[in-house]
Structures are given as structure tokens and as C-alpha cells.
Amino acid sequence: MTSTAPVNFLDPAVLGRIGDLALLARTVVEGFMHGLHRSPRKGFSTDFAQHRQYQPGDDLRFIDWKAFARTDKFYLKEYEADTNSAVVFALDASGSMDFKTGPVTKFDYGRFLIACLAWLSQHQGDRVGLMTFTDGIAEVIPPSSRHLQLMLHTLGRARATGVGQLDSSLKSIAHLTPRAGIIVLVTDCYEDPNVIGQAVDVFRARKHDVILFHLIDPAERELPGRAASTFEDAESGVRIPLRPEDLRTKYRTLMETHRRTLAERMTAAGADYVDVDTSRPLDHALYTYLDLRLARGRVR
Amino acid sequence: MSFGLLFPAFLAALAALAVPIWLHLRHSDKDKPFRFPSLMFLEKLPIRTASRRRLVDIPLLLLRLAALTLLVLAFGRPYYSRDVEAAMAHRPRAIVVLLDRSGSMGHTDVWAAAQDSARAKLAGIQQTDRVALVLFDEEAEIAQSFTSDLGLVRAAIAAAKPGDRGTRYAAALRAARQLLSAAPDATHEVYVVTDVQRSGVSGLAGLDLPTGMTIAAVPVSPKRRANSAIAAVDVRRIAGQRVTVAVQARVVTRELPGTRRVRATLALNGRPSGSRDVTLPASGDFTIAFDAVPLPSGRVSGTISLEKDALAFDDVFRFTLPDEDELRVLLVVPDDASGDETVYFERALAIGKAPTVRIERRRPGTLDARSLRDAALVVYWDARPTGAAVETWVRGGGGLVVAAGSRMAARPAVSPLVPATITGMTDRLSDRGGTFGEFSREHPLFTPFRDANSSLGLARFLRYPRLEPGAGADVIARFDDGQPAVVERREGAGRIVMIGAPLHAGAGDLPLQPTYLPLLRRLVLHTSGHESAPLWRLTGESWNPQAIAREPVVSTPSGEIVRPLADSAGTAVALKEAGVYSLYDGRVTGDPAAIVAVNPPPGESDLTPVDPRELLLGVRLSDQAVDADHARAAPRELEGNQGLWRAVLAIVVLVLLVETLLATRGWRGIAGHTTVAPSERSAP
Numbered sequence: 014m015t016s017t018a019p020v021n022f023l024d025p026a027v028l029g030r031i032g033d034l035a036l037l038a039r040t041v042v043e044g045f046m047h048g049l050h051r052s053p054r055k056g057f058s059t060d061f062a063q064h065r066q067y068q069p070g071d072d073l074r075f076i077d078w079k080a081f082a083r084t085d086k087f088y089l090k091e092y093e094a095d096t097n098s099a100v101v102f103a104l105d106a107s108g109s110m111d112f113k114t115g116p117v118t119k120f121d122y123g124r125f126l127i128a129c130l131a132w133l134s135q136h137q138g139d140r141v142g143l144m145t146f147t148d149g150i151a152e153v154i155p156p157s158s159r160h161l162q163l164m165l166h167t168l169g170r171a172r173a174t175g176v177g178q179l180d181s182s183l184k185s186i187a188h189l190t191p192r193a194g195i196i197v198l199v200t201d202c203y204e205d206p207n208v209i210g211q212a213v214d215v216f217r218a219r220k221h222d223v224i225l226f227h228l229i230d231p232a233e234r235e236l237p238g239r240a241a242s243t244f245e246d247a248e249s250g251v252r253i254p255l256r257p258e259d260l261r262t263k264y265r266t267l268m269e270t271h272r273r274t275l276a277e278r279m280t281a282a283g284a285d286y287v288d289v290d291t292s293r294p295l296d297h298a299l300y301t302y303l304d305l306r307l308a309r310g311r312v313r
Numbered sequence: 314m315s316f317g318l319l320f321p322a323f324l325a326a327l328a329a330l331a332v333p334i335w336l337h338l339r340h341s342d343k344d345k346p347f348r349f350p351s352l353m354f355l356e357k358l359p360i361r362t363a364s365r366r367r368l369v370d371i372p373l374l375l376l377r378l379a380a381l382t383l384l385v386l387a388f389g390r391p392y393y394s395r396d397v398e399a400a401m402a403h404r405p406r407a408i409v410v411l412l413d414r415s416g417s418m419g420h421t422d423v424w425a426a427a428q429d430s431a432r433a434k435l436a437g438i439q440q441t442d443r444v445a446l447v448l449f450d451e452e453a454e455i456a457q458s459f460t461s462d463l464g465l466v467r468a469a470i471a472a473a474k475p476g477d478r479g480t481r482y483a484a485a486l487r488a489a490r491q492l493l494s495a496a497p498d499a500t501h502e503v504y505v506v507t508d509v510q511r512s513g514v515s516g517l518a519g520l521d522l523p524t525g526m527t528i529a530a531v532p533v534s535p536k537r538r539a540n541s542a543i544a545a546v547d548v549r550r551i552a553g554q555r556v557t558v559a560v561q562a563r564v565v566t567r568e569l570p571g572t573r574r575v576r577a578t579l580a581l582n583g584r585p586s587g588s589r590d591v592t593l594p595a596s597g598d599f600t601i602a603f604d605a606v607p608l609p610s611g612r613v614s615g616t617i618s619l620e621k622d623a624l625a626f627d628d629v630f631r632f633t634l635p636d637e638d639e640l641r642v643l644l645v646v647p648d649d650a651s652g653d654e655t656v657y658f659e660r661a662l663a664i665g666k667a668p669t670v671r672i673e674r675r676r677p678g679t680l681d682a683r684s685l686r687d688a689a690l691v692v693y694w695d696a697r698p699t700g701a702a703v704e705t706w707v708r709g710g711g712g713l714v715v716a717a718g719s720r721m722a723a724r725p726a727v728s729p730l731v732p733a734t735i736t737g738m739t740d741r742l743s744d745r746g747g748t749f750g751e752f753s754r755e756h757p758l759f760t761p762f763r764d765a766n767s768s769l770g771l772a773r774f775l776r777y778p779r780l781e782p783g784a785g786a787d788v789i790a791r792f793d794d795g796q797p798a799v800v801e802r803r804e805g806a807g808r809i810v811m812i813g814a815p816l817h818a819g820a821g822d823l824p825l826q827p828t829y830l831p832l833l834r835r836l837v838l839h840t841s842g843h844e845s846a847p848l849w850r851l852t853g854e855s856w857n858p859q860a861i862a863r864e865p866v867v868s869t870p871s872g873e874i875v876r877p878l879a880d881s882a883g884t885a886v887a888l889k890e891a892g893v894y895s896l897y898d899g900r901v902t903g904d905p906a907a908i909v910a911v912n913p914p915p916g917e918s919d920l921t922p923v924d925p926r927e928l929l930l931g932v933r934l935s936d937q938a939v940d941a942d943h944a945r946a947a948p949r950e951l952e953g954n955q956g957l958w959r960a961v962l963a964i965v966v967l968v969l970l971v972e973t974l975l976a977t978r979g980w981r982g983i984a985g986h987t988t989v990a991p992s993e994r995s996a997p
Contacts, residue, residue, distance in 0.1 A: 108350075109350035109351050110350070112348070112349070112350045119350070201350060201351075203350065203351040203353050230350070232349075233350060236355075238347065242346075242347050243346040243347065244346065244347050244348075244349045244352060244355060245346035245347065245348045245349065246348075246349065246351060246352040247348045247349060247350050247351070248350075248351065249352075251352055251356075252346055253352055253355055253356070253360060254360075255355065255360045260355065260358050260360065263358050264354055264355065264358065267354040267357060267358070268354060271354070
């Protein structure tokens with residue numbers, strides 16, 4: 014099926030009404046990705062590339078029984094085909110993600126985004142996995158070509174709550190992903206950019222490709238309200254009485270500085286940084302993702 | 314145009330304006346905190362808490378204050394009133410001129426001035442204005458209803474003449490109220506042209522006048538209030554070979570510059586019957602006694618005249634002479650009764666005058682039609698009335714008194730002329746005698762004792778007959794043991810009264826009590842049907858001629874023939890004119906059945922004026938007071954002027970609507986809509 018996803022289905026407000034993440038992801042992705050790219054990695058294809066020693070978890074169907082007869086060892090045939098890279102999606106599930114001024118929260122937007130990217134990756138031949146984190150790892154689904162449905166189910170059950178610790182969480186993710194792959198981070202990045210950068214450096218040292226999706230609600234850019242109000246931190250519960258109109262300019266400056274610093278730090282670390290406005294359609298994030306991967310020559 | 318509030322006390326509610334101000338000062342503190350993803354950046358900024366104490370959102374605060382203020386004003390019931398000039402400029406006037414034509418206005422100094430004053434009120438009247446003229450004395454007469462033709466009004470004023478009746482301002486004001494009710498859209502003005510006599514105030518208390526009516530008195534009192542008037546007359550019959558009458562007149566003088574030499578003239582039935590030259594004092598009462606003159610036959614009316622002064626209507630006084638001055642009472646006494654037994658009765662009745670009572674003793678069974686012909690009353694003293702002649706006489710209008718006693722109790726027998734049967738004697742010797750118990754206070758027999766009912770209870774009765782009332786008999790008094798003491802029954806046109814209380818001193822002490830004389834006199838006058846007619850009546854009174862004539866026809870002093878109609882209150886003739894009214898039965902021929910002399914009320918002769926404001930003290934007026942200098946709005950307009958609260962409430966609703974729109978739109982609505990999504994809404 015090569016139909017193009019209707020634009021309406023890319024609107025966060027429309028996506029928010031779709032209860033089934035699988036349906037959502039398929040609807041969005043099928044219009045995008047069919048035949049767009051091929052993996053540079055070796056995979057299962059009709060063009061033979063080499064033999065590889067069997068490892069637990071490999072499909073028994075690809076064991077070369079002839080080689081076994083000759084050597085009494087299990088070998089798998091590898092073919093020159095679309096790769097099966099491991100793509101691990103890491104979703105920030107801290108309380109700060111449960112915020113919205115538009116139709117969907119940042120957390121929902123992140124779930125939609127991951128579902129679509131996972132669907133896209135699965136159909137590209139990648140193995141997909143999921144990790145959710147707050148102040149540590151909450152859910153872990155190892156990358157596998159058969160874990161898409163489990164992953165979507167886990168995403169559906171996930172809730173954004175609790176205090177987030179991005180630094181420690183990223184370190185835990187790095188610890189759980191020893192093999193090189195693609196790490197897709199989806200978070201609101203309320204952490205010092207250098208701390209985030211150091212964590213990404215760890216990923217990069219392990220040959221991971223890192224893509225950071227920075228989800229920002231429009232209110233987070235603007236600091237809404239004019240009358241005197243009391244602001245409460247969604248995670249810590251700390252309250253600050255203030256008049257937003259008096260602080261808006263300085264807040265915008267701080268926010269923009271934070272975003273720019275983060276982008277620079279990610280570039281320095283060799284990671285991709287995507288600034289995502291949760292009020293904008295989802296295809297913007299998808300296009301950005303694909304552009305970045307094309308630019309890095311990972312698609313041939 | 315001026316504004317005001319009907320209930321200014323509601324302005325105290327403006328203190329509530331402090332509430333929205335206070336809320337705006339600490340608005341954020343009371344709000345639900347705004348959950349924000351992270352305060353990481355805000356914590357880096359310097360925050361001045363003092364700035365949060367200033368008033369926030371001034372436009373919204375002003376809107377809320379305005380809404381609250383208008384709401385308070387609406388409850389205060391605002392009104393507006395146009396000023397005098399505006400009211401006068403926009404509304405036509407409805408003017409009622411009340412012209413006093415009572416007897417006192419006939420003073421030589423007054424009437425012309427009164428007419429001039431009435432005409433003066435017509436000056437300055439515009440074409441849209443309307444004028445009505447009401448002439449009044451004891452009654453009010455609309456001489457000219459509302460008109461814009463001032464010529465008609467002037468003609469009515471010129472045609473008016475003072476009369477000889479009293480003054481009643483209440484009648485005039487009621488007429489004005491009735492007239493003005495037909496002109497609701499005009500400014501109501503009432504001018505009372507009068508000599509402002511105190512006697513006219515009667516009836517004003519409690520009079521309701523509509524709001525907005527402006528009343529002004531136009532006093533036209535005489536400069537010289539000297540006056541002499543005949544206030545009363547006394548007539549006395551003098552019996553002799555020829556009956557004569559002696560007439561005295563009481564003259565009241567007020568504020569005369571000195572003594573006044575005057576001739577007083579007496580006339581009987583229109584013929585001069587005597588005169589006296591007297592010197593009246595400057596101020597006070599003076600009695601003129603005329604020589605006795607022979608009494609003319611038939612109905613007699615008389616007049617006493619003084620030489621006219623500036624006020625002429627009270628210089629003539631009319632009176633009538635009573636038909637007869639003596640009642641003939643036949644006292645039927647049993648043969649065995651001693652003279653001492655009736656001595657108290659006879660002597661008590663002999664004391665009274667006007668009329669005098671002449672008693673003739675008779676023996677039972679001796680009364681015939683001839684002896685009864687001129688009798689006013691027959692008294693059976695412990696004897697049973699018998700005889701067809703007596704029965705016929707009673708039914709024809711005679712009066713019969715039966716004084717029951719032991720003789721009648723000893724020989725009980727049935728008689729149609731006895732209203733109660735006697736069943737025996739009650740002996741009260743053991744308890745020191747019985748007394749009168751309850752009695753009918755409204756009965757004419759007990760009129761003297763209405764205000765002194767305890768005096769009747771002083772008399773004690775040792776023995777008295779037990780009366781059992783027959784059919785048609787009324788018990789009008791009882792002893793203290795409940796037995797009937799006095800029983801009355803109408804018999805044809807006559808009246809029978811049976812009294813069980815002993816009237817002699819042998820069985821009680823009633824003859825020794827002060828109540829004996831008035832009780833006996835009332836017994837005779839009531840039972841005989843003799844009512845002492847007054848020598849004169851006053852204008853404004855009514856006269857009931859039904860007791861005298863079956864088909865009354867009355868000839869008034871002006872010659873008008875009136876057939877009074879009977880109603881539930883009886884037949885009454887309104888005595889509107891001063892003079893002599895003659896009553897005939899059926900047709901106006903021959904001698905009249907009765908005559909009545911009518912004079913103006915004596916208060917009309919008192920020319921002392923009172924303060925015009927004092928006249929209307931008892932009148933119920935609203936804040937639209939008696940003041941000719943203030944034009945007031947009509948009730949309908951006043952009600953309309955007070956309807957501002959509806960408009961104010963509509964404005965309040967409008968302001969609140971704008972406030973709601975402002976508070977929920979634009980940047981004000983962002984904070985309200987920027988909410989942290991509940992965790993359950995995060996589910997896809």
C-alpha cells in the first residue's frame with residue numbers, strides 16, 4: 014500500500030483522538046517511508062554477503078545447514094540487503110512532560126513520534142526497542158524485529174509522572190545499550206546542556222548514532238499570563254509567586270539560550286538535535302528526522 | 314432636572330466595593346497555582362514580590378466596580394424629577410377654583426372680593442390649560458366643569474351668590490378630587506377662595522387627596538369682623554284663660570366697636586307680634602325677652618329679626634312652637650288601693666315640664682272612647698286593662714302602661730292588652746331584695762341611664778310578680794334573678810309596656826331613688842309616643858317625617874315640593890335651606906301635619922379666620938404638600954420617573970457581559986486555559 018497519509022492525520026489534535034498507536038503509526042508512516050531509503054548495514058537478503066557464527070536469539074531459519082554438516086558448527090548466512098540496525102527509543106516520562114497548552118501534552122506528542130518512527134524503522138528492517146525513564150529507567154524493551162507491537166503496547170500504558178533526572182537516566186541507557194545502534198532521545202531537556210552533552214558523548218563513544226528530539230510546548234517559549242500568578246513546578250511542587258509579564262523577556266532569553274546551547278553541544282558531540290514544537294504537525298518532526306539521516310549518508 | 318433615590322440607605326452597600334479591590338490586590342494568591350513543566354529558568358530570575366501587591370487588570374476592576382455600583386443604585390430606586398419651570402413648560406394645567414358661598418361670605422366686605430379673587434386666578438391661563446368652578450357651602454356644586462373658555466367661568470362666577478348655609482371644605486375638596494381625576498395628564502391646581510372659617514374644617518380629617526394636587530387657599534376675610542347674631546330661642550307657653558307664649562332670644566355679639574342699639578322684632582306665622590329696642594354689648598351674650606303674646610291656632614312658626622348688619626344671614630332666626638305642651642295621663646287605680654300607694658308616682662310625673670304631665674285618676678272599667686280621646690297615656694295601676702274602647706284606642710296609637718303587682722298576681726286572667734302573664738309573686742325579703750339586672754341600653758326607656766347604668770341597680774325590690782312574656786313581647790329589662798322586669802309589645806299603632814318592678818314604696822325603694830323620676834318620665838314619653846320636637850334645626854341636618862305622615866310630602870322654604878323616598882334608614886329629608894319646611898300627608902293642601910324651622914349653623918356667624926395651613930392639617934397628603942409654589946408631577950409621571958432602576962439593571966447585565974467576555978478572552982483567558990493535563994487524559 015503506497016497511499017499518502019492525509020495531512021489531517023499529522024495534526025497533533027487529530028492524532029490525539031486516535032487511541033490505537035499501531036494504527037496511528039501505520040497511518041502516518043505508510044505515506045512517508047515506503048522505498049525512501051535502504052540500510053547500509055548487512056541484513057537478510059537474496060544477495061549473499063558472508064557467514065556469521067550463530068548467536069542466541071538468531072532466527073534458526075537462516076542457519077546454513079550445509080556449513081553445519083561440514084564444520085559441525087552453526088553458521089548463519091548474511092546477505093547484502095537492508096540492514097537490521099537496532100534503534101532504541103528513549104522517552105522522557107517525567108512529570109514535566111505532562112503539560113500542554115495545545116491539544117496534546119508533550120508526553121503524548123513524544124509517544125506519537127516514537128510510534129511513527131518505530132513503525133518506520135520496523136518497515137525499514139531495523140530492530141526497534143524502547144526505554145522510558147524518569148529519574149532512572151522505568152521500562153525496557155530490547156531492540157528486536159518482533160518487538161514493535163510490544164513496544165507500542167508499552168507506550169500506550171506509559172504515564173508521565175515523577176521527578177526526572179536526565180543525567181542519570183541517560184547514563185543508564187548507555188549502560189543498557191552496549192552494541193552500536195541508533196539512540197533516539199525524546200525529552201524536554203530540562204537539564205544543563207553540558208550535562209546532556211556529556212551523556213551523549215558516552216553514546217557516541219560507543220558508536221551510537223544519537224538523535225535528540227527536544228519537545229517544547231508553545232507556553233514554554235512564551236511564559237503565559239499577565240496577572241500575578243503562582244507558578245508551581247510540575248515535578249518538584251516548588252511554587253514561585255510572580256508576575257509573568259514582568260519576567261517574560263528575560264525568560265524568553267534564557268529559554269532561547271538554553272535551546273541554542275543545547276543544539277551547539279549536540280553538534281559538537283556529533284549528535285542530531287531536533288527542536289520540536291508540540292503545536293506543529295507531526296510530519297515536521299519526521300521530515301527532519303529523515304533529512305538528518307540522509308545528510309549523514311546512512312541511507313543509500 | 315434633578316435626581317434622587319427613594320431608598321438612599323442602600324448606598325451603604327457601596328462598602329462592598331472594597332471586595333473586588335481586595336480580590337484584585339490578592340487575586341493570584343487565591344488562584345489555583347499554575348503548574349509549569351519546570352521552574353528551572355524562572356528560579357534564575359530575580360522576582361519582586363512587592364510588584365504583585367499592586368492592583369492588577371485595572372480595566373477589569375473598573376468594570377466590576379461599575380457593575381457593583383450600578384447594582385447598588387438600582388436597589389436604591391433612583392428617580393428623577395423635572396424642575397418647576399420644566400414641568401410647567403411641558404404640562405397643561407387643570408385648575409379648579411373652589412368658591413365659598415356659605416352664609417358668612419354674604420358679608421358686605423367679602424363677596425365682591427371673593428369674586429375678584431376667583432377671577433384673578435384665571436389670569437395667565439394658557440390655551441392648553443383648563444379651568445373648572447365649584448361653588449360650595451355645606452355641599453359642593455360644580456358650576457362649571459373643565460373648560461378652556463374663560464368666559465364661561467367668569468359668567469359662572471358672576472352668577473354665583475352667597476347663601477345662608479354653613480361651610481364644609483371637605484365637600485369642596487372631594488368635588489375637586491373628582492374633577493381632577495378626569496385630567497390625569499395635567500398639573501393639578503386647586504384654589505379655595507374662602508373666608509377661612511374654623512367651622513368648615515369639620516370632615517377634613519382623614520380626607521384622602523391624590524398626590525400631586527396643589528392646594529392653595531385664597532383668604533378673603535372681612536377687615537371688620539364685628540357681627541351680632543341670634544344664636545338661640547326659648548319659647549314658653551303660659552296657661553291661662555287664653556294660652557299665650559313668651560319668647561326669648563339669645564343674641565351673640567363679636568368684636569363690635571361698642572354697644573349697639575338695635576330693634577328686635579318677633580313675628581308669629583308671619584305676623585308681627587312684638588318688638589324690643591335693646592342695647593347689645595360689644596362682645597358677649599344678650600337675651601331679649603319679648604312680651605307674651607296670644608298663641609295662634611294651628612301650626613305656629615315664628616321669626617325673630619334684628620336690624621341688619623354687615624352680615625345679614627344670621628340676623629333672622631326661625632323657630633316653631635310645639636304642638637302641645639301637656640300630656641294627659643289617665644291613671645286607673647283599683648278601688649282597694651289607697652291614695653298613698655300612687656302618691657310617689659303622681660308627684661314624680663307632676664314635676665316634669667315641656668311637656669307637663671296632667672294625671673287624671675280613673676276607676677277600672679270607666680274608660681270609654683270619649684274619655685280616651687285626648688289622653689296621651691293610660692296607666693293601669695295593678696289592674697288588668699279591659700274594655701274594647703281601650704283596646705281600640707291603643708291600636709289606634711295610644712300608649713298603655715300596666716304596673717303589675719300583687720293584685721294582678723292574685724287574680725290571674727287572660728287579657729289581650731297584657732303582654733305577659735303573671736305566674737305568681739317572687740319574695741326577695743330573705744336576701745334583702747332584688748335589683749335590676751341587665752337592661753337594654755339602647756331602648757328609649759333607659760336613655761338617661763346609658764352612661765350611669767349602675768344607678769339603676771341601687772333600687773331594691775322586696776316582692777314583685779313573676780312575668781312570663783307572651784307572643785310578640787320583648788323583655789327590655791330583667792331583675793338580677795333573671796326574671797323579666799319590663800316587657801314591651803307593639804299593639805297596632807300603639808305601644809304597651811308592662812312593668813313588674815314595684816313603682817310604689819310598699820314593695821321596694823325605687824320611688825326613693827334618684828332614678829325614679831327620669832325612669833317614670835321616659836316611661837310616659839316613650840309609651841305615649843311623645844317625642845319632644847326641637848324648636849329649630851340646622852341646615853345640613855336631615856328630618857325623618859315618616860312617624861308623622863304615611864305619605865310625606867314636604868314643601869321647602871323656596872317653595873319646592875319634595876316627596877322623600879324611603880330607604881333602609883327610613884325616610885329622610887335633607888334640610889338644605891334656611892327657612893320653614895312644611896310636611897303634608899299625601900297632598901299639599903290644608904294645614905301642614907308638621908313644620909320644621911331651619912337656621913344656619915351658629916358657627917357660621919364667627920368670622921374669626923384661621924391660618925389656611927391649619928385647615929388641611931388632617932388631610933392625608935403625600936410629600937406633594939400643600940404649596941402653591943411647587944408644581945408637582947402627576948402620579949403616572951412620578952411612577953415613570955421612578956422606573957430608572959430597570960434601565961440601571963439592564964446596564965448592570967451589559968457590564969457583566971462585557972466583563973465576562975473580557976475575562977475569558979485574549980491574554981486573560983490563557984492562564985485559565987493553560988492547565989496541566991490530568992494523567993488519565995494522557996492515555997491515547
